[in-house]
Amino acid sequence: MKKTDYFQTDDGANVAFHCWLPEEEPIAVLQIAHGMAEHALRYEDFALFLNKHRIAVYAxxxxxxxxxxxxxxxxxxxxxxxxxxxxxxxxxxxxKIIQKDYPDIPVFLFGHSMGSFLARTYITLYDDVHGLILSGTAAQPPLLIKTARVLGIFHRMLHGAKTPSAFFDKLSFGSFNKPYESDGPFSWLSRDKEVVLKYRDDPYCGFVCSVAFFQDLFFGLDYISKKEHNQWIRFTLPIYIVSGEKDPVGDLGKGPEKVARLYLDCQLEDVTVNIFKGARHEILNETNREEVYNDILEWITYHN
Known part of the structure; x- marks a missing residue:
């Protein structure tokens, strides 16, 4: 069963959320934080797969x-x-909504791409998830992040907060599609051409974000890069880092390994990395998605 609802934040925003519930009582809940310039409904296929294994999904x-x-x-x-x-x-x-719906069931947090950066921030501030899965995550050089933050201040002064920033969009993603230019725009996301076409045709995907958004993103990247913030993470929290071998966001597999080392340096006890051969950025939408689905299911089941 699928349902969509809204909750209101303290500052008055109405946030939409979706949940996919199994027919039987769930044994676990997966909370998904989606990536930049996409939306939660793109995770429905994955959610329905997990439902068959008695895992509820909220996003x-x-x-x-x-x-x-x-x-x-x-x-x-x-x-x-x-x-x-x-x-x-x-x-x-x-x-909190999930915990109210299922007070006695473990909640796992899954973050993809920008969602992985948000999830990495989350676990430094809150200690209420049973495990963390990071997809398409990255480790950016601190100097690069600080430079981007300074540029963000000037761009906001010149262009305003809400203006879409083609400059930062190109700076962030400009080189990602070069190896796949013959396949068309956004081909760096997946080898599955149908997935890429759907992304291109979706008015809620692939848009250029605002100057203020990029400022927020650069703040987040700066925050999660600092060891002093990551030292607040519960050292028993299991973390599973999954990525594609050809993911440009993760520097072709190097970024996830750096993130794992950061967590291990902070004395976390259970950090695992799995790089899927040949896969690009969106491993849940790849040609080998069934392998990825089953792999994540196995990890959740083991840690449940």
Whole structure:
């Protein structure tokens, strides 16, 4: 069974969330934090797979995305101020809804791409998830992040907070599709051409985000790169990092390994990395998605 609802935040935002519930009583819940310039309904196939194994799935559309944005004119903008933390707080609100619905069932958090950065922020602030799965995550050089943050200040002064930033969009993603230009735009996401075409044709995917959004993103990347923040993570929290071998966001597998080392340096006890051969950025939408689905299911089942 699938349902969609909204919750209201303390600052008055209406956040849409979706849940896919198994026919039998669930043994676990997976909370999904989707990536940049996409939306939670793209995870329905994965959710239905998990439902067959008695795992419920909840996912909200982040601010400026999907049904939370509503009108396409609102896409790509979190908030005037403190957008990153507000979005993480929204995720926490959804966790509380899940815990109210299923008070005795473990909640696992899954974050993809930008959602992985949000999830990595989440676990430094809250200690209420049973395990963490990171998909398509990355480790950016601190100097690069700090430079981007300075540029963000000047761009906001020049262009305003809500203006879509083609400059930062190109800076962030400009080189990703070069190896696949003959396959068309966004082919760096997946080897599955049908998935890429659906993404291109979806008005709620692939949009250029605002100057303020990129400022929030750079803040988040800066925050999760610092060891002093990651030292607040519960050292018994199991973390599973999955990525594609050809994912440009993760520097072709190097980024996830760096993230794992950061967590191990913070004395976390259970950190595992799995790089899927040949896969690109969206491993849940890859040609070997069944392998990925089953692999994640096995990890959740083991840690449940």
């Amino acid at each position: 909200n559309d982040h601010r400026g995305h999907g049904m939370t944005a509503g009108d396409p004119g609102n896409l790509g903008f979190f908030a005037e101020n403190n957008g990153w933390i507000k979005v993480v707080t929204d995720m926490r609100s959804l966790t």
